[in-house]
Amino acid sequence: MFDKTCMQGRKVLITAGASGLGLEMARLFSSTGAQVFICDVDEKALEKAHAEIPGIWTMVADVADEASVARLFDQVTAQMGGLDVLINNAGIAGPTGFVETLSKKDWDRTLAVNITGQFLCVRLAVPLLKASAAGVIINLSSAAGHLGFAGRAPYSASKWAVVGFTKTLAIELGKSGIRVNAILPGAVDGDRIRAVIKAKAETFGVPVDQMTSTYTNLASLGRMVTARDIANMALFVASDAAVNITGQALAVDGHTQALT
Numbered sequence: 001m002f003d004k005t006c007m008q009g010r011k012v013l014i015t016a017g018a019s020g021l022g023l024e025m026a027r028l029f030s031s032t033g034a035q036v037f038i039c040d041v042d043e044k045a046l047e048k049a050h051a052e053i054p055g056i057w058t059m060v061a062d063v064a065d066e067a068s069v070a071r072l073f074d075q076v077t078a079q080m081g082g083l084d085v086l087i088n089n090a091g092i093a094g095p096t097g098f099v100e101t102l103s104k105k106d107w108d109r110t111l112a113v114n115i116t117g118q119f120l121c122v123r124l125a126v127p128l129l130k131a132s133a134a135g136v137i138i139n140l141s142s143a144a145g146h147l148g149f150a151g152r153a154p155y156s157a158s159k160w161a162v163v164g165f166t167k168t169l170a171i172e173l174g175k176s177g178i179r180v181n182a183i184l185p186g187a188v189d190g191d192r193i194r195a196v197i198k199a200k201a202e203t204f205g206v207p208v209d210q211m212t213s214t215y216t217n218l219a220s221l222g223r224m225v226t227a228r229d230i231a232n233m234a235l236f237v238a239s240d241a242a243v244n245i246t247g248q249a250l251a252v253d254g255h256t257q258a259l260t
Contacts, residue, residue, distance in 0.1 A: 003032070004031065009033065009035065012036050013076055013085070013121075014026055021227050024227035025234050028234075029085075029231075034085075037056070037075075038056060046060065057075075057076075063113060069117075086129065088138065089140045091159075094152065096200055110158055115162055122169065125137065129176075135177060136180075136237070141183065141249065142159040143187075145159030147256070151204070163249045170246045174246060181242075181249075186225050186252065186256045188224060189226055198211075218260065219254030221255065223254060
């Protein structure tokens with residue numbers, strides 16, 4: 001089912017696609033025949049991605065800014081002539097701290113990127129996806145989107161919202177043949193999780209090595225997941241192999257039952 005042409009010609013937009021999970025998804029989708037457009041707030045990272053992945057389209061865009069998203073979709077339409085797959089990958093970690101220590105500014109920014117950004121992209125993507133023969137929306141949530149996460153209230157709240165948004169969209173858009181699913185990554189090995197671990201260690205007053213061990217052992221498999229694990233799930237969900245899968249919150253977390 002999965003070969004070098006399984007996504008041949010599919011038009012794919014990945015937000016925050018210049019690094020981390022987004023870049024890994026861009027690599028994988030491009031390698032399987034898709035036309036890939038990525039946006040990001042980091043112009044230099046976009047330049048590196050463009051140099052690495054032949055034929056990819058790139059644009060600087062902030063998904064939390066309505067005007068920026070409008071310009072993005074104007075470019076997607078002009079460059080690709082339509083859209084088959086929207087991957088709402090953009091997200092930020094937000095602040096770390098107990099709720100009484102958090103500022104409204106940090107709360108608002110976390111929700112603006114992690115859930116409002118998805119809304120802004122989806123509402124402009126839907127007309128394009130309705131014209132597609134295989135419209136798909138993939139929203140990135142988190143293990144924190146179905147579990148409580150002490151010290152990370154804004155992040156967890158935003159990621160729970162993604163799951164509710166996803167399930168509602170699946171109902172609304174099913175009659176148009178558009179499938180909508182959420183992917184819930186566990187701890188993904190990389191620079192971002194290391195920064196979160198350091199902040200959590202400081203918040204709880206424990207050594208970084210101890211907090212790292214805690215994160216590693218949260219999963220039944222006793223290890224973090226990789227960016228390719230998440231990209232593989234995105235490819236599956238976007239493909240014809242998942243033609244009857246919609247409205248699902250798909251955990252890729254090594255069986256994580258609690259967050260700390």
